[in-house]
Amino acid sequence: MAEERLDVSEAQIASHWKEEGYYPPSSKFVAQANMTDEKIYDRMALENVPDCFKEYADLLDWYKYWDEILDTSDAPCYKWFKGGLINASYNCIDRHLAKNRNKTAIHFVPELEEERVQHVTYQELWVRVNEFTALLQDFCGLKAGDRVTLHMPMTAELPITMLALCRIGVIHSQVFGGFSGKACADRIVDSQSEVLITMDGYYRGGKIMDHKIKANEACDEAAKQGQTVKKVLIWQRHPGKYSAETPMVEGRDFIVNDLLKNYYGKRVEPVKMPAEAPLFLMYTSGTTGKPKGCQHGTGGYLAYVTATSKYVQDIHPEDVYWCMADIGWITGHSYIVYGPLALAASSVIYEGIPTYPDAGRCWRIAQDLGVNIFHTAPTAIRALRKVGPDEPAKYDYYFKHMTTVGEPIEPEVWKWYYEVVGKGKAAIVDTWWQTETGGFLCSTLPGIKAMKPGSAGPGMPGIHPIILDDDGNEVPSGEGKAGNICIQNPWPGMFQTIWGDRDRFVSNYFKRYCKDPNSKDWRDWPYLTGDAAIMAEDGYVRILGRIDDVINVSGHRLGTKELESAALVVEEVAEAAVVPIKHEIKGVEPDMFIALKPGYEPSEEIIAKVQKALIDEIGPIAKARKVWIVPDMPKTRSGKIMRRILAAISNNTDVGDTMTLANPEIVEAIQEMAKKFDKK
Numbered sequence: 001m002a003e004e005r006l007d008v009s010e011a012q013i014a015s016h017w018k019e020e021g022y023y024p025p026s027s028k029f030v031a032q033a034n035m036t037d038e039k040i041y042d043r044m045a046l047e048n049v050p051d052c053f054k055e056y057a058d059l060l061d062w063y064k065y066w067d068e069i070l071d072t073s074d075a076p077c078y079k080w081f082k083g084g085l086i087n088a089s090y091n092c093i094d095r096h097l098a099k100n101r102n103k104t105a106i107h108f109v110p111e112l113e114e115e116r117v118q119h120v121t122y123q124e125l126w127v128r129v130n131e132f133t134a135l136l137q138d139f140c141g142l143k144a145g146d147r148v149t150l151h152m153p154m155t156a157e158l159p160i161t162m163l164a165l166c167r168i169g170v171i172h173s174q175v176f177g178g179f180s181g182k183a184c185a186d187r188i189v190d191s192q193s194e195v196l197i198t199m200d201g202y203y204r205g206g207k208i209m210d211h212k213i214k215a216n217e218a219c220d221e222a223a224k225q226g227q228t229v230k231k232v233l234i235w236q237r238h239p240g241k242y243s244a245e246t247p248m249v250e251g252r253d254f255i256v257n258d259l260l261k262n263y264y265g266k267r268v269e270p271v272k273m274p275a276e277a278p279l280f281l282m283y284t285s286g287t288t289g290k291p292k293g294c295q296h297g298t299g300g301y302l303a304y305v306t307a308t309s310k311y312v313q314d315i316h317p318e319d320v321y322w323c324m325a326d327i328g329w330i331t332g333h334s335y336i337v338y339g340p341l342a343l344a345a346s347s348v349i350y351e352g353i354p355t356y357p358d359a360g361r362c363w364r365i366a367q368d369l370g371v372n373i374f375h376t377a378p379t380a381i382r383a384l385r386k387v388g389p390d391e392p393a394k395y396d397y398y399f400k401h402m403t404t405v406g407e408p409i410e411p412e413v414w415k416w417y418y419e420v421v422g423k424g425k426a427a428i429v430d431t432w433w434q435t436e437t438g439g440f441l442c443s444t445l446p447g448i449k450a451m452k453p454g455s456a457g458p459g460m461p462g463i464h465p466i467i468l469d470d471d472g473n474e475v476p477s478g479e480g481k482a483g484n485i486c487i488q489n490p491w492p493g494m495f496q497t498i499w500g501d502r503d504r505f506v507s508n509y510f511k512r513y514c515k516d517p518n519s520k521d522w523r524d525w526p527y528l529t530g531d532a533a534i535m536a537e538d539g540y541v542r543i544l545g546r547i548d549d550v551i552n553v554s555g556h557r558l559g560t561k562e563l564e565s566a567a568l569v570v571e572e573v574a575e576a577a578v579v580p581i582k583h584e585i586k587g588v589e590p591d592m593f594i595a596l597k598p599g600y601e602p603s604e605e606i607i608a609k610v611q612k613a614l615i616d617e618i619g620p621i622a623k624a625r626k627v628w629i630v631p632d633m634p635k636t637r638s639g640k641i642m643r644r645i646l647a648a649i650s651n652n653t654d655v656g657d658t659m660t661l662a663n664p665e666i667v668e669a670i671q672e673m674a675k676k677f678d679k680k
């Protein structure tokens with residue numbers, strides 16, 4: 001999250017979004033839900049923090065129970081479950097063997113449909129993790145506390161690698177596979193990794209990509225910055241065959257499948273790690289400055305993601321759970337790997353593009369594997385709605401539960417997800433949280449609370465959100481006023497620090513509202529999320545987006561999301577993005593970019609409809625300077641729309657680096673359009 005959040009002087013945004021009605025979960029869902037006891041909210045009330053989190057820690061197996069639930073002596077760098085000894089690999093694998101040895105832990109779905117799905121049982125996972133751990137220990141000489149960078153695509157080998165590393169207390173730092181070698185290098189350098197683990201290739205859009213080339217780039221660049229990678233371990237996408245064209249570097253690069261032969265049958269006892277030992281780093285980029293390595297601990301993090309997977313995702317061991325995120329993001333760490341596997345679920349890992357080879361692919365996977373819990377992001381939901389609005393109905397699957405995460409979901413899109421994807425039967429949770437927070441902050445508990453489209457829901461049990469204005473006063477709920485959403489208390493899933501930069505950790509997330517910088521009392525250290533939000537009377541929170549995503553038109557502060565949501569009311573619109581344009585009088589005015597659903601041609605009529613919707617839903621103040629119909633939005637690899645680039649095009653300024661985009665080619669197409677508009 002960005003540093004510039006601290007520069008925002010005014011948090012209040014008028015909200016024009018209407019509150020939607022409630023959708024109660026079905027009685028069928030409630031009857032089987034893991035959590036239906038409303039008293040959990042009382043048990044985990046603010047006055048019961050931190051002791052209430054014992055309930056979560058008790059879902060895990062400990063070698064030694066902790067002495068102190070929360071050590072605040074170095075606030076706001078907290079230590080959870082101090083004195084406890086635990087191992088994450090043991091909790092995700094070994095402890096399930098007695099009952100679930102033959103159960104599938106991971107369904108790996110290759111992108112090409114002609115390649116068979118791999119089903120890795122818990123027993124097989126245990127064997128493969130043990131052998132790989134032996135290799136890491138013996139061949140690489142790795143030990144607890146070392147850092148290893150991973151740059152792996154979505155395959156079963158990725159969680160195998162993570163679980164092998166944490167088995168001996170090595171801290172993993174997985175870099176999203178779609179990122180460049182340079183991005184990987186920056187993270188290698190920051191974490192001082194001497195070992196890089198990667199794969200030769202993976203499938204994307206039907207073709208095998210040479211991924212090994214990025215390892216070479218990463219090592220070269222890291223060396224320039226003074227960090228030598230001594231060993232590169234390369235998994236083979238097709239074991240026994242090298243799928244990349246980039247040559248191996250003698251003495252540095254090693255094929256995992258060749259080395260592994262020396263470790264067949266080897267077993268490595270999990271290392272008993274202190275609860276507060278770091279489990280992994282997850283880098284997240286602000287818009288300025290170098291990426292921040294969010295450091296997550298072992299016991300606290302694992303307890304939090306296990307409990308939230310159980311109560312919010314409603315995972316039972318017999319469920320087939322599919323989270324479509326990439327493991328390279330926090331969602332994948334918490335809710336593909338650690339949470340689901342700690343609960344002995346079957347977790348689906350899909351290699352490729354959700355719409356490859358056609359718009360029905362996701363629903364075929366769901367049907368064929370019997371997926372009953374589905375988890376994705378609004379960007380994917382909008383894309384699926386755009387390319388195949390009628391596809392879900394053609395497949396025979398049943399979702400009891402669905403999740404949305406990553407950005408606010410427009411009520412129109414929520415309703416499509418509910419009616420068409422969930423066939424009106426699934427309970428939906430809209431989970432609001434961050435890389436930094438490890439797990440969910442706001443969401444409904446699906447067996448207890450009704451859903452409300454567009455609202456994430458109340459604070460999770462034990463999470464106590466508060467909306468503060470710029471002076472640190474609480475913005476009361478129910479008044480339709482927005483402010484900075486903060487969390488009043490620590491919780492076990494929160495990150496421990498920014499790797500190697502405690503000052504940045506404190507100044508970015510706590511300084512703003514800290515009551516006393518010398519205090520050892522957590523009550524003095526509210527956590528600043530950097531998001532703007534509104535709390536309704538019922539305590540449900542509506543996230544408006546990053547504080548810096550606010551547009552100020554003639555003194556009226558409009559959230560980009562509310563403008564975009566208004567445009568999505570128009571039938572033909574699939575996606576919308578708003579950017580501020582400088583205007584002499586109004587300060588700024590909005591430019592609206594829209595992409596259409598298939599089958600619709602751009603027309604003046606659609607543009608007029610969008611303008612009307614902005615006026616009807618929000619007011620004349622929201623009318624756009626211009627509505628652009630674009631073939632697609634520039635998006636990051638994780639699917640977030642890059643408004644910065646659209647804004648640069650609209651404002652005629654430099655678009656900057658577009659290489660991190662998933663679709664850099666779209667930028668030129670939009671620039672061409674803009675030139676034509678300027679000539680008019």
Ligand code: WTA
Nearest residue numbers: 405406407408430431432433434435543546
């Ligand atoms: C946004 C992803 C609205 C928010 C887990 C947050 C959301 C940022 C939601 C973190 C949601 C995430 N509703 N906004 N359900 N979930 N966000 O670190 O602005 O990739 O601060 O973590 O995404 O993104 P990150």
